[in-house]
Amino acid sequence: MKPGDMFARIGSIVASVMFLWAMFKQFFPYQLRNQIEKHSQRLVSLVYPYIQITFHEFAGERLMRSEAYSAIENYLSSKAATQAKRLKADIGKNNQSLVLSMDDHEEVADEFNGVKLWWACGKHISKPQSNVSFHHPMSDEKRYYKLTFHKRNRDMMLGTYLDYVMKEGKAIRVKNRQRRLYTNSGSYWSHVVFEHPATFQTLALDPEEKGMIIEDLITFSKAGQFYARIGRAWKRGYLLYGPPGTGKSTMIAAMANLLGYDLYDLELTAVKDNTELRKLLIETSSKSIIVIEDIDCSLDLTGQRSKKKEEEQKQDQRQKQQGVQEREVRSNQVTLSGLLNFIDGLWSACGGERLIVFTTNYVEKLDPALVRKGRMDKHIELSYCGYEAFKLLAKNYLNIESHHLFGSICELLKETKITPAEVSEHLMPKNASVKAEFHLRSLIQALELAREESRLKAEEDATKQDSHYTQNYSSD
Numbered sequence: 001m002k003p004g005d006m007f008a009r010i011g012s013i014v015a016s017v018m019f020l021w022a023m024f025k026q027f028f029p030y031q032l033r034n035q036i037e038k039h040s041q042r043l044v045s046l047v048y049p050y051i052q053i054t055f056h057e058f059a060g061e062r063l064m065r066s067e068a069y070s071a072i073e074n075y076l077s078s079k080a081a082t083q084a085k086r087l088k089a090d091i092g093k094n095n096q097s098l099v100l101s102m103d104d105h106e107e108v109a110d111e112f113n114g115v116k117l118w119w120a121c122g123k124h125i126s127k128p129q130s131n132v133s134f135h136h137p138m139s140d141e142k143r144y145y146k147l148t149f150h151k152r153n154r155d156m157m158l159g160t161y162l163d164y165v166m167k168e169g170k171a172i173r174v175k176n177r178q179r180r181l182y183t184n185s186g187s188y189w190s191h192v193v194f195e196h197p198a199t200f201q202t203l204a205l206d207p208e209e210k211g212m213i214i215e216d217l218i219t220f221s222k223a224g225q226f227y228a229r230i231g232r233a234w235k236r237g238y239l240l241y242g243p244p245g246t247g248k249s250t251m252i253a254a255m256a257n258l259l260g261y262d263l264y265d266l267e268l269t270a271v272k273d274n275t276e277l278r279k280l281l282i283e284t285s286s287k288s289i290i291v292i293e294d295i296d297c298s299l300d301l302t303g304q305r306s307k308k309k310e311e312e313q314k315q316d317q318r319q320k321q322q323g324v325q326e327r328e329v330r331s332n333q334v335t336l337s338g339l340l341n342f343i344d345g346l347w348s349a350c351g352g353e354r355l356i357v358f359t360t361n362y363v364e365k366l367d368p369a370l371v372r373k374g375r376m377d378k379h380i381e382l383s384y385c386g387y388e389a390f391k392l393l394a395k396n397y398l399n400i401e402s403h404h405l406f407g408s409i410c411e412l413l414k415e416t417k418i419t420p421a422e423v424s425e426h427l428m429p430k431n432a433s434v435k436a437e438f439h440l441r442s443l444i445q446a447l448e449l450a451r452e453e454s455r456l457k458a459e460e461d462a463t464k465q466d467s468h469y470t471q472n473y474s475s476d
């Protein structure tokens, strides 16, 4: 048969079917039509050995986007990229890469434990409601995924396979999601996109210590089942301490980037009382790091009330006596015991995967109850820049791994206290024509100056001690 004849014949068959369907719709009453459709579907299911499950995009009374649908969408994204012929592309949440997904009415095959199955995606288009004046073109499209498998594999598909798809899909979403940096003003969190570029590779730290910290973090992130088995909250406390500019904040950003967690920067001085604190802590999501910076400045946490604090409280008392409404009185009632109890108790109840990180410049000022092991699982000291840390900074900033000036810098670093932040400032390239040597010499000058200053200070201290001794004991 010629192709032209074949198309003519197919055309006439299609036209006849359409005509019959139109007649059927017109002349059979609705009830009867329904019955016929129901029975014909039953008949088909007797001979058709496949089972189909539909997952709609919007479900429930409030028409929330279904979690199962999003998980399937993520799960299928990689399969669609390799199998589907028609793909949809969109800019990903990180605004950099294109994300591909299968287009409507595409089908991809999958295999699980040797069993073959198929996923198809489609959409229903419902009639727009006439009384709605503004009409979004997409609002009447109802998308769905349809899973088809042989009925003999029913148990495996409904049990293990769907569980597997949900888990994989969620894991992909966590990996690709846009992370957030939350800050609190009073008892509310607000957030911005978290895009700090710090990583452990760029963090200048003794390589051995760095390795231990990374291992500790990764072990924690995989220990969900362990924490569940021993009946403890899946949380871990870190105390980072060291002088300003030694990389405490940078390390926290690197931790968040390593684990893919959100960051909650908890400003305790903005929290009025324990009730607000409880609310804030409950609202933090799983897979997050809660950071309390400069904990020594959040006065009630040290356990030792400073004079300034007592003054403030006396003033509050005076204001109360003067009839000022209680809620207007600015008094920081967040207590050390309140915070520790919340951390210990609250998260055990609301599930987990949270790190809590405290930072301080003065570890010796903290109440021992706050820092004892168990509450703070790991203490990390970030200190002045050593030679290994310097080499990493030189590689990051100047792209050099050796230089004839490295020897002198190594010697000077042994005698001088300089923070990685100060070293970075000297190594920061100002323009392309300036050579690495210029930056290294600038660093050497700073190191020599710092060495001279500390020598003078030591001499001054010694003189002061001498004069103190002479004043107190010369009369004896």
Ligand SMILES: Nc1ncnc2c1ncn2[C@@H]1O[C@H](COP(=O)(O)OP(=O)(O)OP(=O)(O)O)[C@@H](O)[C@H]1O
Binding pocket: 202, 203, 204, 205, 242, 243, 244, 245, 246, 247, 248, 249, 250, 251, 361, 419, 420, 421, 422, 424
């Ligand atoms: N160990 C480090 N490795 C790489 N860069 C560092 C390191 N320490 C400091 N820096 C650089 O110095 C800057 C300041 O460091 P950072 O804010 O992390 O210090 P900090 O210890 O948190 O200081 P503070 O106690 O004042 O908050 C950072 O932007 C970073 O570029």
